[in-house]
Amino acid sequence: MSYILKPGQQVRTETSGMTCEVSKFLGGGGQGEVYAAVVGGKAVALKWYYPASATAEQRAALETLAAMGAPSPKFLWPSELASASSVSDYGYIMPLREARYRSIVDMMKRRIEPSFRALATAGLELAHSFLQLHARGLCYRDISFGNAFFDPHTGEVLICDNDNVTVDTRARGAVYGTPRFMAPEIVRGDAVPSAQTDLFSLSVLLFYMFMMHHPLEGKREAAIRCLDLPAMRKLYGTEPLFIFDPTDDANAPDATHQKNATIFWSIYPKFLRELFTKAFTEGLSDPQHGRVRESNWRAVMVRLRDSIIYCGHCKAENFYDADTLAATVSSRGQNAGACWSCKRQLSLPPRIRIARSEVMLNHDAHLFPHHVDDERRYDFGQALAEVTRHPTEPNVWGLKNLSRQTWSATTARGELKDVAPGRSVTLARGTRINFGRAEGEITF
Amino acid sequence: MSMRPGGELATRPLHFIWMADCSGSMAVDGKIQSLNTAIKEAIPNMQTVADENPNAQVLVRAIKFSSGAQWHVSQPTEVADFKWDDLTAEGVTDMGRALSLVAEQLAIPPMTERALPPVLVLISDGQPTDDYASGLKAVMEQPWGRKAVRIAIAIGEDADTEVLQRFIGNPELKPLQANNPESLVKYIKWVSTAVLKSASSPASQTLDSATPGANVPIPVLPESASSSAADDVW
Numbered sequence: 190m191s192y193i194l195k196p197g198q199q200v201r202t203e204t205s206g207m208t209c210e211v212s213k214f215l216g217g218g219g220q221g222e223v224y225a226a227v228v229g230g231k232a233v234a235l236k237w238y239y240p241a242s243a244t245a246e247q248r249a250a251l252e253t254l255a256a257m258g259a260p261s262p263k264f265l266w267p268s269e270l271a272s273a274s275s276v277s278d279y280g281y282i283m284p285l286r287e288a289r290y291r292s293i294v295d296m297m298k299r300r301i302e303p304s305f306r307a308l309a310t311a312g313l314e315l316a317h318s319f320l321q322l323h324a325r326g327l328c329y330r331d332i333s334f335g336n337a338f339f340d341p342h343t344g345e346v347l348i349c350d351n352d353n354v355t356v357d358t359r360a361r362g363a364v365y366g367t368p369r370f371m372a373p374e375i376v377r378g379d380a381v382p383s384a385q386t387d388l389f390s391l392s393v394l395l396f397y398m399f400m401m402h403h404p405l406e407g408k409r410e411a412a413i414r415c416l417d418l419p420a421m422r423k424l425y426g427t428e429p430l431f432i433f434d435p436t437d438d439a440n441a442p443d444a445t446h447q448k449n450a451t452i453f454w455s456i457y458p459k460f461l462r463e464l465f466t467k468a469f470t471e472g473l474s475d476p477q478h479g480r481v482r483e484s485n486w487r488a489v490m491v492r493l494r495d496s497i498i499y500c501g502h503c504k505a506e507n508f509y510d511a512d513t514l515a516a517t518v519s520s521r522g523q524n525a526g527a528c529w530s531c532k533r534q535l536s537l538p539p540r541i542r543i544a545r546s547e548v549m550l551n552h553d554a555h556l557f558p559h560h561v562d563d564e565r566r567y568d569f570g571q572a573l574a575e576v577t578r579h580p581t582e583p584n585v586w587g588l589k590n591l592s593r594q595t596w597s598a599t600t601a602r603g604e605l606k607d608v609a610p611g612r613s614v615t616l617a618r619g620t621r622i623n624f625g626r627a628e629g630e631i632t633f
Numbered sequence: 634m635s636m637r638p639g640g641e642l643a644t645r646p647l648h649f650i651w652m653a654d655c656s657g658s659m660a661v662d663g664k665i666q667s668l669n670t671a672i673k674e675a676i677p678n679m680q681t682v683a684d685e686n687p688n689a690q691v692l693v694r695a696i697k698f699s700s701g702a703q704w705h706v707s708q709p710t711e712v713a714d715f716k717w718d719d720l721t722a723e724g725v726t727d728m729g730r731a732l733s734l735v736a737e738q739l740a741i742p743p744m745t746e747r748a749l750p751p752v753l754v755l756i757s758d759g760q761p762t763d764d765y766a767s768g769l770k771a772v773m774e775q776p777w778g779r780k781a782v783r784i785a786i787a788i789g790e791d792a793d794t795e796v797l798q799r800f801i802g803n804p805e806l807k808p809l810q811a812n813n814p815e816s817l818v819k820y821i822k823w824v825s826t827a828v829l830k831s832a833s834s835p836a837s838q839t840l841d842s843a844t845p846g847a848n849v850p851i852p853v854l855p856e857s858a859s860s861s862a863a864d865d866v867w
Contacts, residue, residue, distance in 0.1 A: 418847070
């Protein structure tokens with residue numbers, strides 16, 4: 190097979206003037222080919238454009254992006270251009286993607302099986318990363334399956350193919366997006382990609398990840414014989430209707446062809462379902478003001494992660510849904526419902542309520558600065574607390590202080606105790622813990 | 634225990650059918666060997682495209698035509714399992730017979746009601762020797778025939794591009810003229826990757842990538858292969 194560049198071939202980086210030696214071909218796309226390469230002893234990725242894509246506009250866009258720098262290390266961002274006298278056109282250097290990051294296609298084909306926790310982390314990181322990108326006035330233009338990767342064990346994400354990123358609304362770049370991910374107004378030809386249309390694509394990507402299905406592929410899709418361009422234009426452009434639209438069930442999921450949507454939808458808490466509903470009702474009809482913003486997704490992803498509980502029988506991850514529980518309170522307490530996996534009754538672990546958060550205190554739970562310090566929201570770097578088991582009494586669980594500050598705890602009987610760093614406080618109903626900037630209360 | 638419930642993302646079948654001319658003239662200047670090589674080279678690329686595509690189940694078949702026509706790979710085969718046995722060249726160019734065979738398979742059943750647009754690739758180096766028009770009519774009478782992405786590759790200067798153009802049925806889309814083994818490899822790779830992708834889960838759309846009049850956006854070729862006589866090495 191003929192590739193543009195060959196192993197051992199050398200090109201030159203344009204800014205630093207270093208030699209870049211091609212190691213091997215990694216993959217081809219619509220615009221060019223990507224190679225593993227070495228610059229100054231360091232392994233990098235080198236993308237080289239096909240002649241049709243190696244335009245002056247693309248070159249100018251890359252120079253701008255390289256000069257701006259990456260919004261965060263989550264972006265495999267162009268660092269500099271590369272060219273060679275022996276080859277026509279040009280390419281650019283970017284960081285190499287580590288093998289532990291897998292494509293979302295692998296998840297769609299069930300070749301990787303992330304936990305719900307990893308999935309919520311991936312959702313959080315995607316929302317956070319695109320917020321950073323948009324905050325710089327940039328527009329990604331092509332959020333889709335192929336452009337985001339994640340570690341199925343941790344949920345850490347990487348965003349690739351950043352060469353189509355443009356300054357929002359200013360540029361009329363070539364890429365209009367990927368069908369199924371494009372905002373309806375782009376499909377209809379009424380708009381060009383912008384940060385607002387990126388928000389729609391992000392919602393679709395998140396829906397795919399959480400529901401293993403497309404939000405607009407309901408009965409209407411099932412009824413289409415040939416899913417070609419005119420059919421797609423109708424489904425995703427001129428007549429889009431959310432499969433779980435609360436006021437119109439004309440496009441509800443089909444029981445034969447669209448099982449995933451129904452299976453997953455019922456597992457998630459109401460607050461997640463409500464945000465998806467907003468994204469694909471108001472978000473369809475009102476592109477300017479109705480779309481779910483990254484900050485909304487970020488908040489909901491953290492809440493979702495904090496809501497995970499484990500089935501006491503089969504250990505499957507389930508979700509604590511305060512909204513639904515409130516409606517099912519009986520004289521014997523709250524009914525946590527049945528496990529999606531083994532169908533047996535779930536029991537709730539102790540929880541802690543701190544300001545806007547409610548965190549399930551599972552055996553492996555941690556609290557982060559995000560939970561206890563309003564000034565440090567979304568800081569999940571260093572854990573400040575973890576659930577531990579009493580060294581001699583296995584039935585007693587506690588919350589261990591991993592921070593450098595002493596907490597003060599007040600038991601339900603009003604006794605005040607200091608919890609020094611390294612010490613733990615027993616998880617008992619009604620115990621209040623003052624973390625310094627915030628106070629939490631243990632509930633059962 | 635599975636970490637999460639449910640199954641894979643729902644897919645639709647995408648039928649991809651090679652229709653290869655094996656007439657005697659294909660033996661001249663190693664054309665048939667070049668075609669065999671080009672298709673074998675393209676298979677791994679095709680497998681990669683299918684592997685990266687969560688929306689389609691790609692199923693491949695092949696027909697050969699010379700004196701009469703016959704299925705070369707009769708069963709719709711998952712692209713991961715697709716193997717190419719070399720074709721040999723002998724006889725005349727019964728293209729109409731090949732089109733009729735395809736038409737039979739595009740009827741519902743055996744085709745399913747729900748699918749992605751099929752991709753039909755017609756490769757020929759000469760003039761049809763039978764009634765190609767009735768074969769083409771049979772294809773176009775099938776809804777899946779009309780919806781199919783029809784691509785034609787003309788090998789050498791003697792191919793009947795007018796017939797191939799009629800098969801394509803869209804004046805905006807021309808038969809691909811392969812005058813040397815390199816351009817044949819390039820075109821075969823293009824249909825088995827870019828076109829395949831477009832028919833199922835179209836890649837990033839650009840402003841200039843859509844073909845007017847097509848129900849599937851036919852991507853632009855990465856670069857136009859030279860068709861000058863100087864490159865003619867058949």
